[in-house]
Amino acid sequence: xxKTKGKATKERAPxxxxxxxxxxxxxxxxxxxxxxxxxVPQVHEEKWFGFADETGQRIVYTSEQGPDQCRxxxxxxxxxxxxxxxxxxxxxxxxxxxxxxxxxxxxxxxxLMEWILEPL
Ligand SMILES: [Zn+2]
Numbered sequence: 001x002x003k004t005k006g007k008a009t010k011e012r013a014p015x016x017x018x019x020x021x022x023x024x025x026x027x028x029x030x031x032x033x034x035x036x037x038x039x040v041p042q043v044h045e046e047k048w049f050g051f052a053d054e055t056g057q058r059i060v061y062t063s064e065q066g067p068d069q070c071r072x073x074x075x076x077x078x079x080x081x082x083x084x085x086x087x088x089x090x091x092x093x094x095x096x097x098x099x100x101x102x103x104x105x106x107x108x109x110x111x112l113m114e115w116i117l118e119p120l
Contacts, residue, residue, distance in 0.1 A: 020063065020070040027059065029081050036074065038063050052077040054084050075099045 022036050035058040041048065050061035050073040059077040061070060076099035083090040090098070106113050 020065060020067050022061070022070070022074055027078065029078060030085050032057060032085070034059055034081060036061070040064075049073040050077050052080040052084070054081055072100055072103045075103050 021038055025036050027034050027036055034052075037058055037060045039060050039062055041062050041064055048062060049065055049069065050059065052059055059074060059081070061073050061077070065073060076095060079090070079095045079099045079102075082088075083095060
């Protein structure tokens with residue numbers, strides 16, 4: 001699960017970039033389809049960004065985050081599912097570092113990403 005760090009504040013991060021709603025509702029991870037669902041957190045819940053439900057084959061992310069954090073969160077939960085499917089023993093910190101690092105590399109290198117993703 002991706003959780004917030006530190007104390008929650010009433011200040012909101014400035015929004016930039018695209019929307020916080022994921023434009024697709026399913027992701028194929030190693031041949032299994034996972035639903036991507038947005039949830040509005042309840043007032044009494046501990047602050048959270050998202051979670052991966054491998055058994056239910058879904059990724060849930062909260063609506064209470066900016067566009068950069070939302071993308072980082074969904075990628076973070078995808079890495080959790082990869083870790084679970086491949087049984088590679090990553091700890092939470094390693095999942096976070098990989099997801100945030102990969103997200104930043106993808107954002108900062110669009111031409112490389114285009115090359116990697118071009119149809120062969
Ligand atoms: Zn996590």
